[in-house]
Structures are given as C-alpha cells and as structure tokens.
Amino acid sequence: MAMKTLVFVCVLVAAMALAAPMAEAQLGGLIGNLLGLIRIQGTLFCSVDGNMGVNGTATPVFPNALVQLQCGGTVVSSSTTNGSGIFSILLDPLQFLLPALLNNCNLAVKTPLSNCNASLPSVGGLFSSLQLVGSTLIGLLNVTNIIPTGFGFLRA
Numbered sequence: 841m842a843m844k845t846l847v848f849v850c851v852l853v854a855a856m857a858l859a860a861p862m863a864e865a866q867l868g869g870l871i872g873n874l875l876g877l878i879r880i881q882g883t884l885f886c887s888v889d890g891n892m893g894v895n896g897t898a899t900p901v902f903p904n905a906l907v908q909l910q911c912g913g914t915v916v917s918s919s920t921t922n923g924s925g926i927f928s929i930l931l932d933p934l935q936f937l938l939p940a941l942l943n944n945c946n947l948a949v950k951t952p953l954s955n956c957n958a959s960l961p962s963v964g965g966l967f968s969s970l971q972l973v974g975s976t977l978i979g980l981l982n983v984t985n986i987i988p989t990g991f992g993f994l995r996a
C-alpha cells in the first residue's frame with residue numbers, strides 16, 4: 841500500500857514537473873499581453889520635409905510642434921515635440937491592433953513649419969506613415985516600438 845502511494849506521488853510529481861513549464865509559458869504570454877505598450881516615437885526637424893537635412897545632426901529640430909496620430913482621417917492621439925524635437929505617443933495594445941495601426945494610421949504635424957523657421961511654409965504640413973522597428977522589454981513591460989517611415993511635406 842505504502843509502495844503504491846509512493847509510486848503515485850512520484851508520477852504526480854513528474855506530471856507536475858512536465859506541466860509546469862507549459863503553464864508558466866502560457867501565463868507569461870498572458871501577462872505579457874496585459875503589460876504591453878505601443879510606443880510611436882520620432883524626432884521632427886525644422887527643414888522643408890521635417891527630416892534631417894544635408895547638414896546632418898546640425899539640422900535644427902522642430903520643438904513645440906503638435907503631432908497627431910490619425911487613423912482613417914480620425915485623430916486618435918497626439919503629442920507635442922519637446923525641446924529636442926522628440927514626440928512620443930503611447931497606446932494600449934488592447935485597443936489597437938498592430939497591423940491595422942501600421943496600415944491605416946499616419947502622423948500629421950499640425951503646427952506650421954513657419955513656426956520654427958519663417959522661411960518655411962505656413963500652410964500645408966508634414967505627414968508620415970508608420971513602421972515597426974521591434975520591441976524592447978522594460979522590466980515586465982513589453983514595448984512595441986514604432987517610428988515614422990520618414991516625413992514628407994503635403995500642401996494644404
């Protein structure tokens with residue numbers, strides 16, 4: 841009887857050992873989804889097309905510019921560039937499907953370029969589509985990184 845119990849316990853322990861990594865992986869996936877974040881980040885330059893010009897890193901940045909995330913023409917989020925010309929938009933992955941975001945959404949700069957350089961146009965604005973560059977793990981947070989594919993100027 842005691843022998844039977846011992847065998848049963850051994851089988852149980854072995855079964856648990858086999859099942860545990862699987863359960864842990866599934867749990868990890870689930871928690872990973874809950875602790876995910878989508879980050880759209882980029883630098884806006886004060887140039888005819890919003891990109892780094894011929895002068896490279898010497899190109900002045902475009903601070904205090906309103907950058908909107910538009911999906912199918914609707915504004916879903918926005919950010920303002922800081923003193924370094926950097927904007928950052930954070931999204932909840934449970935509310936945005938990545939393929940839809942990459943295919944249907946773009947960035948629109950609402951502040952006229954003339955605000956950072958009077959020689960640049962005061963009408964029309966900069967636009968860019970989005971591109972996935974990968975993900976970074978910040979602690980438990982899985983951050984999906986998206987950047988602009990490159991801005992371009994569109995007349996109003």
Ligand SMILES: *[C@@H]1O[C@H](CO)[C@@H](O)[C@H](O)[C@H]1NC(C)=O
Pocket residue numbers: 893894895899
């Ligand atoms: C590049 O730098 C030179 C020298 O500082 C300047 O004269 C020129 O206007 C700059 N070009 C652009 C496109 O900013």
Ligand SMILES: *[C@@H]1O[C@H](CO)[C@@H](O)[C@H](O)[C@H]1NC(C)=O
Pocket residue numbers: 922923924925926
């Ligand atoms: C702008 O934001 C970036 C990213 O958060 C940061 O590294 C940089 O120091 C900020 N610049 C200024 C002038 O606040």
Ligand SMILES: *[C@@H]1O[C@H](CO)[C@@H](O)[C@H](O)[C@H]1NC(C)=O
Pocket residue numbers: 887888900957958959960
């Ligand atoms: C302002 O824009 C003009 C036209 O692109 C450019 O030649 C000039 O260098 C810019 N000025 C500054 C201070 O960047």
Ligand SMILES: *[C@@H]1O[C@H](CO)[C@@H](O)[C@H](O)[C@H]1NC(C)=O
Pocket residue numbers: 872975977982983984
């Ligand atoms: C983070 O999320 C991305 C996209 O959902 C996924 O491909 C990647 O494997 C995840 N990384 C980790 C470490 O969980």
